[in-house]
Amino acid sequence: MNILVFIKRVPDTESKIRIRHETKAIVEEGLNFVISPYDEFAIEEALRLREAHGGVVRVVSAGKDESVAVLRKSLAMGADEAFLIKDAAPETYDGLRTARMIARAVERKFPGTDLLLFGKQSVGADNSQVPAMVAELLGLPQATVVTKLEVAHGAATACREIEGGAEKVALSLPAVVSAQKGLNEPRYETLKGIMAAKKKDIPVVTLEELGFGADDLAPQVEITGLDVPAARQSGKVLQGDPADTARELVALLRNEAKVV
């Protein structure tokens, strides 16, 4: 099986986000960047499928040169090859722009791919757009937010999370699948993996190579503002006898907050 996994470099979830208002962008200095957590489930699933069915796992990231670090981590986890689609643009929050790069790369650089795996969303932009957009651009079926995946004989069955349950989706391959927490437990890199990853070359794919001109990827999303939310004020804290505090709280919810 030829599997492609798409990953993104994002600030880790511990990060406190600060804004640079003049550029309407987040302040990147001092942040620790990691593989977007949902993408790790995608990598793990690819490795397990390779172990079960054989084949090649290739990992691709679109972004700045710094994304090489997360690609190298995916190699250390066990991916066979990694590629950087070099895009120097700052975060656009425009899923279609990224999807067009990826779809073009799949067509030109990775023909014969059976399965395209993504995280269900990047932690940060929180768009949940790119997997389904890539599927549409390539005319492939999709299952998004997947917690269980079975692949056999050119077809896949995926369980995707929906409100209050799950739905089973039957897909013919090639197909796009986006991973939700619960799909698997991502492995840690081994020392041997880390050493081997250091030696591997990570080829760079340029936007020119993919046939994009200077204006072809102008974002459709126009950022008009970026801010941190107004901080919540801490409210009334009750202490003392549990029965009294419970009674007092319910009175407040009823008479002051008016939610009961």
Next chain:
Amino acid sequence: MIAVFMETRDGKIKKSSLEALSEAKRRAAELGGQAVAVLVGSGVEGLGSGSFAAGADGVYVLDSPALADYSAQGYALALAEWAAEARPAAVLFAATAMGRDLAPRVAARLGVGLVSDCTGVAVMNGKLEFTRPIYAGKAVLTCSLRSSPQLATLRPNVFPLGEAVPGAGEVVRKDVVVPDGAVKGRVTEVLKEESCEIDVTEAEVIVSGGRGLKGPENFALLRELAALFPRSAVGASRSAVDSGWIGHQHQVGQTGKTVSPSLYFAVGVSGAIQHLAGMSSSKVIVAVNKDPEAPIFKVADYGIVGDLFQVVPLLAQELKKALAE
């Protein structure tokens, strides 16, 4: 004209789609246009009346036997074809499992931008301006779209339903041709969770538990409290989920779900930055924790410092009395 995709499950229009329609109606009034509902499926004309009651100026039904079961490919084909012909200024979806699956496909098919999971929509210079949390709510982005139609998904439970209006109108039915082989993936089965709980993203009241619960069996306390409210759900912190005490679909926060209920109880939840990001947009937050220094108290409107195993049953008792009155 602002169009809204009306999601149906079990032969009913979802509440979050009606919320999106209500918002479309308000913004369309500002823009001097109409709000229309678009239903996709096979034999779903009968659901049109519900859309009129929610204020739709018109209802379109995109019909084909091939669309009887949901498929992202089939539905996207029908909606994109309709939008290319009807040329609405905007198409809105509820940011549900289906809306998030479908809207990006429609956007890609039309070659237009999409704004996901909006919590606010305004009118600015004749276009829509969207507000949406990013970094699970640690930052807020406002943006507009250069492309047309403007596509967006709206977060459930955020936009108020308009008042029901008596009214009916013409349901315009359009037969959709889905070419053979155009749909390569489809839903074969829908599995309901046994507990029948509604999803945390759709709940109006959430009772969440964290490490302070000490074990999976103690989530029963929270279920009892939640059961007092209609449209309620049990949530959890990441540490409770990662300890295997409750399924990940209950996780609130970054790498979980971002929620905005009317009332959020955080029980034995310390308030890690990832959790706070996911629930700080709740309207009223109540915290119960034995540690008075727990960060959760910094965002809570009301807090009780105490032993949750004592406080929660008493709280349930008091609430039961208050709700019965």
